[in-house]
Amino acid sequence: MFYRESGDFKTSYAKDTQTFPIKLDRIGYYVILAIAFITIPVMLITDVGGGANYWTNAILLPFLIWAIAAIGLNILVGYCGQLSLGSGGFMAVGAYAAYKLMTSFPDLSIFFIVIISGAITAGVGILFGLPSLRIKGFYLAVATLAAQFFLVWLFNKVPWFYNNSASGQISAPTRSIFGFEITGATATPEAKYLFCLVLLIGVAWLARNLTRGRIGRSWMAIRDMDIAAEIIGVAPLRTKLSAFGVSSFFIGIAGALFFAVYLGAVEVGEAFNINKSFLLLFMVIIGGLGSIFGSIIGAAFMVLMPVLLKNIMVNQLNWPTDIAVHFEFAIVGALIIIFLILEPHGLAQLWRLLKEKLRLWPFPH
């Protein structure tokens, strides 16, 4: 009743192939965009309740950035079926590329810095994607760990990457776009938020259109059965490597933002360790493999859950912080298992089921 797919007639091909062919979806999409682009920035500027900094830096930025990375990984794992645990290393490539670009070309706009960082990461990703032509499944997952450990070691070891600073920490200098500061300590919350939001929307739009086009279909053919795909004429080399490239491009953007906008200073072994790779994989799986929307809610879940638990246990119930964190671990772990048992196809599948239900509800037939 509330969610209707029927009665929505198309009179042109353009209309039939638009991203959201169903009117209701389209309206929902515009509403969310309006909230994201108008309501939230207004709240941040007016600083309702004095929490603008907290909300931006502790919740919104990590959510947006992880969502970009999750879309990237979902392309590789969810659409092309190549399991990767090297995402942390690829994020590090994005971060260090951004740092080198920022310090070498001080006048370059931050937008181009982020995009070029993504492109550099794409190159590295393609390189590390080469073994995927021979190695499959868990063997590939463990093989991508080679990328993870090697890249982290490299950035820690070669002083050129961190401009010979004594400790190897990299810090983001202030950079701006159209005169608005995006990085550095004095950047306003709304500027940082909007910058990341625009990138997320761009990435999601690009990913959505790639995945429903020719290249996306060949990814899915490889995922479903690579030998069969090869026989019907999908080139595995080009397809797998393009998935690695596109995926790493997005992950690289996320890495650059993670360093430059979110954290501001980064130490590679700590910020981009193996746990980041696992976290990202969780987002993709909890959200739903092969779903852009799923990646975004997966990221939201994994970012918000710990913060919510912490706020409840420490600030509301006044538990000691260590017990709260131990519980947080146990609860997050248990929730992951429960989710996988109840709905192995992720939150995106829950959403699809909900739509199914809403089609009829509240009427029985």
Added chain:
Amino acid sequence: MKLTKLATFAVTAVMAASPVLADLVFPSLSYRTGPYAANGTPVADGFADYYTMLNERDGGIGGVMTKVIECETGYSTEKGVECYESTKGEGSLVYMPLSTGITYQLIPKVTADNIPMLTTGYGRTSAANGDVFSHVFNFPANYWNGASAAVNHFLEMADGDLSGKSIALVYHNSAYGKEPIRTLEELASKLGFDLTLLPVDHPGQEQKSQWLQIRRERPDFVLMYGWGVMNQVAIQEAANIRFPMENFMGIWWSGSENDVMAAGDASNGYKALTFHNVGTGFPVFDDIASYVVDAGKAAGTGEHVGTVLYNRGMYGAMLAAEAVKVAQRIHGVADITPAMMRDGLEALEITDENMAAIGFGGFGPNFKVSCENHGGPGLSAVIQWDSASQSWNVISDFAESDMSVIQPLIDADSAAYAAENNIASQCN
């Protein structure tokens, strides 16, 4: 998802909206969980217990109660951001993040927010140059002072001549572990010793290669910049290859009871640096015992009291409390703001008299902070582990390090930072 989002919004909105109480707020970005939990816990306990004691005994500082807000970072920079953002609105006076990574990340933020940060014995070494780093303080000693102090101790052991000797640095392969390398290289060329660098990757459970190399090359001295499980394994491996323990020295983060206990008797004679005293033989511990531990108000179980890391947490808390007193004197108000706290830290002077007055006589070195120098003179002492009595013994005075080598490095590194970030000199 929306619902939970709204719920968090409500929760944080309530939190943020609550009026700032007239308290002296000390945020404690601690880590009682994760790979470094065993080290983070006693530090956080010592920090919290000292303020509890001040509240119970003196009714706070200058008549204003203190309040410690604990926030768990798990040694992760992201949680560090979350903790910083969630506590800074509560009137936090000074941040002590207890992690080099979080320190680096907070330096620009605290400067922009006008809140001081005190990093005792860790953090960014070149922050000692107060002319550039207006809001960061790293007295009484930093990593480079530590490297120099260790070399000075080795120099003493080698009867004043290190030429032709060799020193191996076993270090945690991270920002923290890499800090002393440049200082040691300078010292090596000045004093004529050979330096071997042996990085150990996190977490450092497997160090066979490093110690086999030490066994082959037989360096005269080994200096360690380790943290967490790396320390225990290194000390065990050193004992295994029968390296003479008195020639093996750790920085202050590699010299706690945690590090030597696991190896048992084999760790007897191991040395470490420290910038404060150890044990409970100071009047202040009587007050800690009677007002905090016996009263059942201890942050932990009370079993850590007097251990190296507990004392370090307490020492940091004491320095901040003394700075509050200075700030109260300068500005003539009891309920100070973070900006006033910064002035207090910058005018802090620790002397024998004021240490004795608060029951800390002989606990730490004397020093004076100034606008240019936020790092103090960098005094540190050497302690040695005695496995029979299960205790650390101080075997030297608080001695100076070679500032003629360190100061140019500090100046160069801070100048580079100032240039990169367009920071003007704040002192003149």
Added chain:
Amino acid sequence: MSANFFYTIEVIANGLMTGVMYSLVALGFVLIFKASGVFNYAQGVMALFAAMTLVGLQNGQIPFAHLINTIFGTHLDKFGWEVPTFLAIILALGVMIGFAFLVERYILKHLVNQDPIILFMATIGLAYFMEGFGDLMWGSDIKKLDVGLPQGGNVWLENATEGWANGFYGFYIDNLDMWATVIAVALVASLIAFSNYTKTGRALRAVADDNQAALSVGISLRKIWVIVWSLAGFVALVAGIMWGAKSGVQFSLSLIALKALPVLMLGGFTSIPGAIVGGMIIGVGEKLFEFAIGPYIGGATENWFAYVLALIFLVFRPQGLFGEKIIERV
């Protein structure tokens, strides 16, 4: 012969033994993967949990003491008795078997026939859960583990071989590593004997071969799963003891799983001998690389080199050295 030659041999010997230590962890992975196709990431945390339980039992620690104290304001700490090592090991093993039951009952049973990646993720969830739960139960301080294993270099060997070449200080072999090797050999031998000569063992192999066929001849899959998880728990306990003796029992113990992954890749996920041989190749490879090349490129290469080495092997043999040949049909 030059000292360098002997040192190279020393590095190889130590690499072999370190490799065996890795294999101890990898074995647990193989057991579970073989029988149920689950890539059990929680193996490292299981080792930590088993070792914590062992030490806690030995010292008579009260489980959840910190939590109980916080809620009820009590000051509980220890029961005041100490359990002898042997008994504590048996009890810890009992806990691990109980754990296997719970895992089967509450997780595996519900995830039958899911994609391998879902099962993998579920074990990571399990790892998170156990990290939190283990710390709540036994506390997060470093515990000294003492089950009477000898530590330190073998003095006899060192003295006997000293001076074989100019500047050679004698071979250094860690006693603990030698014990680990003996234990690992015994463990593998008994596992092989178990799977070849007992009825349960044969059932295990049948399930590993083809679980549909095994089901059809009346083997209870659920029972088999409990058994393999118990076995993996036992292996985790052994690995926890060996690694814990080195560094004390603490959180970082769970990270040894990462050292086992390249071993698995190289040896194949389904082969017990593969885990041992793979471990040795990785151990020798990473130690030799660090010894020969490490000093020129700045050291600390072991973590990534193990993976790169395994990767190189995989490019030539995508199923690992001893893994079952992957046959793909359309």
